[in-house]
Amino acid sequence: MNNRLLGVIDATTYHKGLDELTLHRSLAAVPFAGRYRLIDFILSNMVNSGIESVAIFPKYQYRSLMDHLGSGKNWDLDRKRDGLFFFPSPMIDSSNSGIGSFNHFVANIDYFYRSSQDYALIANCYTVCNIDFSPVLQRHIQSGCDITSIQQLNQPLEMYLVKKDLLIDMIQTRRQTGYTCISDIMADIHQPYTICHYEYKGEAVTIDSVQSYFQASMELLTPDVWRNLFLRDFPIYTKVKDEPPTRYLNGCEVKNSIVANGCQIEGKVENSIIARGVKVGKNTIVRNCVIMQKCEIQEGCVLDSVILDKDVKVEEGTYLTGTQSVPFVVKKGSIQGALMNS
Structure with missing residues (x-):
């Protein structure tokens, strides 16, 4: 079913609380857990869920991010059809920090028009988790939702599932509606869409400050946290480096x-x-x-x-x-x- 799902990773976010770690790299490229980068988690979640086309929208200091991901080979995304795409932000509306910026998407609207998938999953790059998006898509279709927000303990994880045609319409009508991103829609109690929520019950942590980064890193040393995040059937992939053992x-x-x-x-x-x-x-x-x-x-x-x-x-x-x-x-x-x- 997930060949109907398009992956979109918003890597334009900047958190002031992470200044010390993002001076020379984007938030998506911040190292985590010894051998991974933050983006490895959401990207691996998408690939493990059967998503074959992923678009990454970077903005700040993204050279190291592109070097890390390369052609997408380590995530099986180096394909002749679909695969991994980079769409650097044209720096339009740089003050907007909401997830799923329509001004960033419109500069590459052809990508959405040409994609064969029916639905789009829009996610941030800084939530560490291991989610199977298959049941999320199934619930979204069965419930007839316009937008499904993935949450944990009633707190949004800033991951949204929407029909691709509706997303294109949101992008094209952004000036008339005043909505600049998906986050704007979710924050408006008078928005006209049918909003659903999917409760994720696994491990998830949002990295938005040095303190949250350090705490999440230390919690990885707890065996239960490690086992619930690094699942055998849903591995987290990263750039392979041929180095000797320690x-x-x-x-x-x-x-x-x-x-x-x-x-x-x-x-x-x-x-x-x-x-x-x-x-x-x-x-x-x-x-x-x-x-x-x-x-x-x-x-x-x-x-x-x-x-x-x-x-x-x-x-x-x-x-x-x-x-x-x-x-x-x-x-x-x-x-x-x-x-x-x-």
């Missing part, structure tokens, strides 16, 4: 942590998420931290409640400490030294 050297100690491949661990790692290619030196303690790709933490360091963005170097003997509610964030490619923090 080396655990003599004297190292790793507890309750997620460690990706290509790392070298000599010190102590506890309650942390370690991404690909990270080096942790001797007599170093990394506790309650999120360490992104290719960071180097030299000997004799102590890190507690810290987020290291990619390619950060922490020099020998450095102490970095944050809290669970306010983690200490080190920007991408920077150097942290003991003398700098004394």
